[in-house]
Amino acid sequence: MGTVEWVETVERLIRSTQELLWERGYVGTSPKAIQAAAEAGQGSMYHHFAGKAELARAAIERSGAELTEAAEQELAGPGTAxxxxxxxxxxxxxxxxxxxxxxxxxxxxxxxxxALRAPVAEAFGRIRARLADIIAEGKRDGEFPAGLDPVATAAAVAAVLQGGYVLARAAGEDDPFELAVQGLVHLLEGVSA
Amino acid sequence: MGTVEWVETVERLIRSTQELLWERGYVGTSPKAIQAAAEAGQGSMYHHFAGKAELARAAIERSGAELTEAAEQELAGPGTAxxxxxxxxxxxxxxxxxxxxxxxxxxxxxxxxxALRAPVAEAFGRIRARLADIIAEGKRDGEFPAGLDPVATAAAVAAVLQGGYVLARAAGEDDPFELAVQGLVHLLEGVSA
DNA sequence: GTCTATATGGCGATAGAC
DNA sequence: GTCTATCGCCATATAGAC
Known part of the structure; x- marks a missing residue:
């Protein structure tokens, strides 16, 4: 049993925890469910992680990194702000x-x-800061009016996404999310015109 | 033991469940915790409600009614849209x-x-519809540009609130919420000017 | 209406064999 | 590294006395 299998078990544990946290949250996710999803035994899990909290920490940090990286992918490309x-x-x-x-x-x-909240705070902090940078850039380029507050506007953009998810899940369909995005984009374009 | 005590026990159970659902969610709320908060016994709770789900249903419906009523309070008053x-x-x-x-x-x-999701869907549906009405009104009065989509804008407003909560909790402070609201208000005023 | 007793099963973890 | 056994506790009721 070389390093390969070791990494793979840890990886499966982390990824399974990510999925379960996404679907059921921390309170709703049990070590047993994680083990089943990761196809890892009880002993295996507790050998690699001290417990549920430590495993959740690894999973949340991973998800935070993936999320900010994905955002960077969209935001770093070409085009106007x-x-x-x-x-x-x-x-x-x-x-x-x-x-x-x-x-x-x-x-x-x-x-x-x-230890669990910090990576959540950091992920949203990074994304909001990145959005604010882009909006500030747009201001410098005359794309947005001088009176626009980059930090506040960035918060509104991030909030529309998060709130869009909430409204969509409440409704049981994507529409409210799409509408909220559409509403925001329309407002952004309105002040830019 | 007249009707008064009966109503009071049921009321305490519902209100305690509302509080616990708010703080810990459905998965994180146990019948035992509800009984403790309501100062009601095991038998008492199961006498009035078939189980956790039925009690949660009553609590969620109550919260939905309270929420839409509170929104109506702010939205029905005097002033421009x-x-x-x-x-x-x-x-x-x-x-x-x-x-x-x-x-x-x-x-x-x-x-x-x-049975549990319906009241959530209804509450948000009502609030979004009410906001859309007001925005449509503002359009008729020339307050908003003719091109503004009331339904999409209403969704954006509701989303900023919900997303603002998420960002604020992630950060551990009110600021992101206030910023998001500020950002949205600024955009709304921008297109109205 | 409210109480206590009881039941089944899952949670989160530890112990020690292999 | 992984397995099985075991633990104490809580979740979510049900049963029947009072």
Missing amino acids: TERIVRYLRRDREVLRGCRMGRLTADPDVMADP | TERIVRYLRRDREVLRGCRMGRLTADPDVMADP
């Missing part, structure tokens, strides 16, 4: 599954544990 | 506690049970 933001907003998403990070803010045990 | 929407957005909120309804969309058991 508006085009890049719209591309990010309209990216293909599994709307009804919700946001893997945003979902965790509903979990009291995650919010109460600094 | 923009003023009424801004008043609704800026209403005093316990930001870090999140939205009692929005929170439930993260709960897989709530989403999976039509």
Whole structure:
């Protein structure tokens, strides 16, 4: 049993935990369910991780990194500030599954544990900062009016996404998400015109 | 033991469930915790409600009614369309506690049970429709440009609130919520000018 | 209507064999 | 590294006395 199998078991544990946290949250995810999803035994899991919290920490950090990287993919490409933001907003998403990070803010045990909340805070902090940079750039280029607040506008953009997920899940269909994005894009284009 | 005590026990059970669902969600709320919070015994709870799901149903329906009524309070008052929407957005909120309804969309058991999800869907449906009415009104009065889509804009407004809660909880402070609202209000005023 | 007793099963973890 | 056994506790009721 070389390093390969070791890494693969840990990887399966982390990825299974990511999926379960996404679907059922921290409170709703049991070590047993993780083991079943990862096809790993009880002993195996507790050998690699001290417990549920430590495994969740690894999974949340991984998800945070993936999320910010995905955002960077859309935001770093070519185009005007508006085009890049719209591309990010309209990216293909599994709307009804919700946001893997945003979902965790509903979990009291995650919010109460600094080690679990920190990666969530960091992911959203990075994305909001990146959006604010792009909007500030758009201002410099005369694309947005001088009076536009980049930080506040960036928060609104991020909030529309997170809120769009919430409204869509409540409705049981994608529409509210798409509508909210459409409404925001329209407003953004309105002030740019 | 007349009707008074009976009603009071049921009331305490419902209200305690509302609080616990808000704080810990459906999965994280146990009948035992509800009984403790309501100062009601095991037998008492199961006498009035068939089980956790039925009690949750009553609590969610109550919360939905309270939420739509509160929204109506802000939205029905005097002022222009923009003023009424801004008043609704800026209403005093316990930001870090999140939205009692929005929170439930993260709960897989709530989403999976039509009886539990329906009141959530209805509450958001009502609020979005009411916002769309007001925006349509503002269009008729020349307050908003003719090109503005009331339904999409309403979805964006509702999404900013829900997303603002998520961002604020992630950050552990109110700021992102306030910023998102500020960003949206600025955009709304921008297109109205 | 409310109480206590009881039941089944899952949670989250530890222990020690292999 | 992984397995099985075991643990104490809680979840979600049900049963029947009072």
